[in-house]
Amino acid sequence: MDIYLKGIKIAYSGIAVTIEITLFAVIIGVALGLIVALGKMSTLKPVKVLFSVYVELLRGTPLIVQVLIVYAGVPMLMQKYGIDFRWEDPVVASILVCGINSSAYVGEIIRSGLQAVDKGQMEAARSLGMGHFQAMRFIIVPQAFRIILPALANEFIALLKETAILSVISVVEVTRRSMLWAAATFEAWPAYLGTAFVYLTITIPLSRLVAYLERRMAQSDRGK
Amino acid sequence: MIEVSNLKKQFGKLEVLKGISETITENEVVCVIGPSGSGKSTFLRCINLLEMPTSGEVFIDGDQINKKDVDINKIREKLGMVFQNFNLFPHKTTLENITISPIQVNKLSKAEAEKEAMELLQMVGLQDKAGVYPASLSGGQKQRAAIARALAMKPEIMLFDEPTSALDPEMVGEVLQVMRDLAHRGMTMVIVTHEMGFAREVADRVLFMDEGVIVEQGSPEEIFGNPQNERTKSFLSKVL
Numbered sequence: 001m002d003i004y005l006k007g008i009k010i011a012y013s014g015i016a017v018t019i020e021i022t023l024f025a026v027i028i029g030v031a032l033g034l035i036v037a038l039g040k041m042s043t044l045k046p047v048k049v050l051f052s053v054y055v056e057l058l059r060g061t062p063l064i065v066q067v068l069i070v071y072a073g074v075p076m077l078m079q080k081y082g083i084d085f086r087w088e089d090p091v092v093a094s095i096l097v098c099g100i101n102s103s104a105y106v107g108e109i110i111r112s113g114l115q116a117v118d119k120g121q122m123e124a125a126r127s128l129g130m131g132h133f134q135a136m137r138f139i140i141v142p143q144a145f146r147i148i149l150p151a152l153a154n155e156f157i158a159l160l161k162e163t164a165i166l167s168v169i170s171v172v173e174v175t176r177r178s179m180l181w182a183a184a185t186f187e188a189w190p191a192y193l194g195t196a197f198v199y200l201t202i203t204i205p206l207s208r209l210v211a212y213l214e215r216r217m218a219q220s221d222r223g224k
Numbered sequence: 225m226i227e228v229s230n231l232k233k234q235f236g237k238l239e240v241l242k243g244i245s246e247t248i249t250e251n252e253v254v255c256v257i258g259p260s261g262s263g264k265s266t267f268l269r270c271i272n273l274l275e276m277p278t279s280g281e282v283f284i285d286g287d288q289i290n291k292k293d294v295d296i297n298k299i300r301e302k303l304g305m306v307f308q309n310f311n312l313f314p315h316k317t318t319l320e321n322i323t324i325s326p327i328q329v330n331k332l333s334k335a336e337a338e339k340e341a342m343e344l345l346q347m348v349g350l351q352d353k354a355g356v357y358p359a360s361l362s363g364g365q366k367q368r369a370a371i372a373r374a375l376a377m378k379p380e381i382m383l384f385d386e387p388t389s390a391l392d393p394e395m396v397g398e399v400l401q402v403m404r405d406l407a408h409r410g411m412t413m414v415i416v417t418h419e420m421g422f423a424r425e426v427a428d429r430v431l432f433m434d435e436g437v438i439v440e441q442g443s444p445e446e447i448f449g450n451p452q453n454e455r456t457k458s459f460l461s462k463v464l
Binding site: 127128142143 | 377
């Protein structure tokens with residue numbers, strides 16, 4: 001039994017890094033995602049195309065490939081042009097890649113949320129003399145936010161799990177901790193059982209929260 | 225007060241308005257009737273530019289509004305609009321629905337806006353609903369709240385786009401009563417409606433539209449009592 005507890009403990013020692021990366025990546029993801037959403041809804045064709053390509057590229061390639069391109073590829077490219085650059089800390093590169101990757105998904109979440117608000121809401125706001133920006137700020141965005149929130153929380157959960165692949169660039173997060181311990185002790189079974197357990201302690205409460213948010217949203221939607 | 229000349233509107237290839245010219249004067253109550261798809265709502269929505277006319281001119285108080293460098297937000301303050309589906313803001317209470325625009329657009333203080341809003345709620349008989357969200361109002365109450373919201377901007381003209389079409393029959397009366405009161409106070413009103421009895425009672429003038437044009441117009445007595453055009457006759461024989 002002790003060996004299992006040890007496995008959990010080892011995995012837990014990486015949780016700060018996992019959460020740190022996820023949290024900052026989500027912040028970047030939401031900030032960039034907002035721009036992506038607005039870009040994709042733009043009436044200017046070139047802007048729209050640019051952001052559509054951005055989203056397609058990021059959603060169409062595996063995260064691990066994006067990580068390798070930025071962490072290993074970019075420094076090599078820069079050295080080729082005589083710039084001495086390498087990532088001091090793989091965590092920084094990880095946050096950046098995960099944030100950019102997430103922005104593609106978050107952008108689509110925000111866009112669909114904004115577009116899910118009834119068209120009549122914008123018309124009502126405009127007919128009351130509000131400008132486009134005021135209508136967005138006071139009427140559309142607050143309503144879209146409630147639609148978006150559960151999906152955003154789901155994205156947070158998905159991203160948290162995806163950070164496991166950062167172990168390949170030696171970020172010492174939850175999975176990497178377990179891998180190192182398993183390699184040193186040959187206790188693969190308790191090691192990775194512990195890893196799974198640790199992820200579940202975060203993802204289960206979060207997905208319960210999502211379910212709660214969705215229930216509450218369904219209630220407030222009734223009879224608008 | 226409102227003048228439209230040779231107003232046309234196309235959605236893609238579909239020509240919804242085929243050249244409408246009409247003048248609506250101050251204090252006038254005009255009801256627009258006609259079959260579905262005749263362009264009634266589009267005509268109304270062109271007046272406050274929720275739909276941009278494809279061609280033609282719209283004048284409010286003598287100024288053309290459908291051209292560049294017109295501050296449409298300023299114009300829309302003069303034009304209150306009431307929608308078929310109410311379009312109340314579901315995340316705001318009844319009171320907040322009414323005060324948001326006076327506070328944000330007209331920069332009224334919150335206290336002042338709320339005082340005025342309460343007077344309007346009193347007028348439409350919803351003073352005890354100030355704190356509740358639209359979800360818990362009945363259809364008739366929602367529409368009365370929406371009318372109060374439009375009035376809060378002190379419009380010179382009120383546009384009604386089938387205000388009772390989405391209501392259960394027993395709630396139509398309360399909304400029409402509020403509109404009747406408004407008409408008696410001298411508000412200039414353009415009402416797209418299927419309530420023929422109401423149009424007959426309150427309208428100064430009735431416009432009958434079909435297939436994107438105003439086919440016939442006149443006093444309620446003329447239109448309902450002695451229609452001249454075949455299409456008007458046929459429409460009225462079906463709905464009366």
